[in-house]
Amino acid sequence: MALLPSTRAITSSAQALDLIPIVNSITSLLQALNPRNPNPKNLSSSPLNRFSPFLDPNLVTIVITKQTNPFHALFFFNWASNPNPNPKNYTHSLRCYEAITNLLLHHSLFYPAINLLKKSQKLSDFFIGKIIKAYGDEGNIKAAIFWFNQAKAIEKDKYLYSFNSILGVLVKANTIDLLRTLFDNVVKEGGFQPDVSSYTILIRGLCKKGMIESAQKVFDEMPCKPNSFTFNTLINGFCKKGDMESARGKVDEAKTVMSEMWLNGVKANAATHLNILKGLCIAGRSAEAIEYFRWMASCNMDLDAKSYIVVVNEYCKLRKIDEAVSLLNGMCGRGISLNVISFNSLFRTLVELNELHRAILLLLQMPQIGCSPNYVSYCTVVCSLCRTEGRMREAGYLVDDMLRNGIGLDATMYGCLLEGYSEAGNEEMAMQVFKEMIGKSYVIGLESFSVFVKMLCSKGMIVKAENFFEDICRTFPAVERDGYRKILDEHQQITQGSIKEHQGEESS
Template sequence: MAEALRKGIAKGCCSSSSLVSSITSILESADYSALKEFSCHLTPNLVIEVIKNQKNPHNALHFFNWASNSNPNNYSHTPFCYAAITELLLSHSLFSSAASLLRHSNNLSDSLICRFINALGLRGDIRGAIHWFHKAITLPRGRCLFSCNAILAVLVKANRVKLAKAIYDQVLAEPLVEPDVYTHTTIIRGFCKVGMLHSACKVFDEMPCQPNLVTYNTLIHGFCKKGDIEGAKMIFDRLLESKSCKPDVVSFSTLIDGYSKRGQFREAMKCLKEMVDRGCSPNVVTYNALIEGLCLRGEVDEAKKMMSRMRLNGLKDEVTTNTSLLKGLCVLGKSNEAIKLLREMVSRGMKPDVKAYGVVVNEYCKIRKPSEAVSLLREMVVRGVKPSVSSFNAVFRLLVDEGKLDEGVLILKQMPRMGCSPNFLSYCTVICGLCKVKGRIQQVEELVADMLQNGHNLDGTMYNCLLGVYCEVGDENMALKTVYDIMDKNFVINQKIFNTFVKVLYAKGKLKEADAVLEMCKRC
């Protein structure tokens, strides 16, 4: 192969793609001595292409280091080359290798540090991201804008808004860098996420640069999320007056969604009309907002008409659209229609998600059809959809009410294999149900042990249920232990169960224990 390459190179017939392919083959074979044949062909673009073509980041790093050595045409890496190798190493979580490379090459820059911050943010390593931000602020003044924006975005995404505000304030006070519209918009997004709309508006009003469309849309969404549609409309009106940008489909759809969720459908339709009049075409999100709003009002027939209008405008309804209809039908008590719609979704090639299935599971539970609800849970698993724990809990409540405890226990044990872990309510529902039936003490104890092993603690209700069972079977020792546990955790004992417990102790001749418990109760 090396001989063929030499002949090709000598004739000058190697294209960029063939050079990349040949170098990659050498790197994969680990015959690194053959790389010297390519020294005279090195260019920044070739190096970048080779790096991007490597599946193994270590091969890319070896090639990068090899190309860094002296060569006949005095080739040297450009900042874009360093960006390419850094990006590849970080994408494979090789943080120390990437850091070592930049440290030894003395090529630390704002854009490269920004990549580190983003990569660490994706891993949830906030401390590491902040560490690299501190490196960025040691760069010459005014040259860390990308890093500032990156750390703010990472912190906002992680809901560390207080910390983001502290860094934002530091940037403004020192000043480390001249903030741009992205800087201000990111902190506005953070404030909106945690409902600090007053702070968001203060930043918006004091921005030294012109807000862009993303800034306006972020604020509009923040107000709508908090249910303050008047505040959202105020920002929207300012957007209409802006000379630098105009509302887009996101602006209109967000406001329409806000009106729809508030039940102000007339205002939502006015907004839709204005949207169309301004030459902005509604999209699926716009129609979904309107359809959901109609369904929340119980106007399912109108929602169906809106869906027809959506289709006539060349837009295809999606799972979210139909889920709103499912909810609307269930609100009206039209269970059969909801079930039929779910089946139609599947037959049309749609893939109902956990929310769509969950609506129908809950409806089956509401109309007391446990077998159908359980079957739908199993169908979800077969179709690759993990049922939510709330759907399981709705089924458990129904099974317990219907006295189908064995099925409840079976499903509780099968939950992990169905892609969902039981939560406290799952265990509590089934265990307390078992406690009301004679002869179930062994199953109760097994499930309690399983519950504790999975990190869930018993509450006062469950302890009282256990105490009642132990009293019923005459197990005074376990009953006594349960009472001590209840007192130790400062839970309240049910008066009726406690009276039964004391009677059991006296009946078993445990007079001292009974007196001791009564004395403890007096001191509580």
């Protein structure tokens, strides 16, 4: 257990204290006491009494947020509510209540959180809003609505925080009809005026449902001044993925909204421009998207990886590999973290263009330019090599590199390797792959099995083919045995027919 700091090292000012040693000591003690429920019986809190002189809201908040076990935090909070002794007449601040409530709700401990707030008479609009959101995160819409009605009953006309919380829950649950009904009822009741956040959430919900015209109408008629979040929400709605034709009328409307944003004195941020950029790409206006990105860069905007990824993907669609690579180099030059997703788009395009040598080089160079390949990177290139005649040696080299980097093979890649080695007539490697798949309980697909058996039978290894068939049936009893048997019989008949035909030619 960590030792308490010397009393001589402690000043009278709580702000001047180095709280870390005290926090660590309290945490160690709580771990030793190990309370396991909200109200532990026969567990004395007296060992905590030695920390009474150090109590202040800042310390209590830090201790609570440091706990990974919510019951430890609650035990400490309850002790600090009435510490013994209490020379400074310590009382919890609102931040302390917020910290313990957040922790309990995060662990879905609704009853202890609500009970604590009720006992302390802190069950306000602010905390009920947190309860509503927590229930919404769990998908319990009924409980979230119940607590919204509780907020209305408790706070009368002062439940804006709870109102915005229930709106967010309904948007997340995609219950937009209920969202509109609730919103309209609150406006009609006239108890309080929804704020800009309320309208922004409503607009987001309508956009999410594809009701862009309705969202525009709400935006035009909202009685409060929109902020950057409101504008960005509407712009994102115009630019989100939909049918290509409507996406072309909508991006221009988004640009109009952005102009209105400037006229209202609201500064467009990176998220605004990213939405426009995505919209142009979705609408198939690639050239405009690229020009828009160049304009963004020329204005010295704080471009993040997301903006680069959008344009890299667009270059890949246009099969402009050099430009995509150049853009990735530009990201590196600007100190922007490279994203493996962009590289994977490049790999797919290089494979489609049959530029496999270039794909291999890029895959091997990735770590040197600050981005490690992932499973998708390897799988895209390796499986393409397996489908290309004469490239299995390179495929094997990349698999070795992949394993060295701690990335394992799955059934998909094993299947590609099995087919690749079988097509290449390399029975030794094909059988090794087959055995590894069986050993790892990876189901061998009918197509892969067919290619494998064809190779074995063509080399006169009919008995081995039978043995491998039995291995499948023994390892996977639930598999459709008849399908594999049919494939095996067909290849055996073809092989036997070829042998008879060859023997007939020799005898004549």
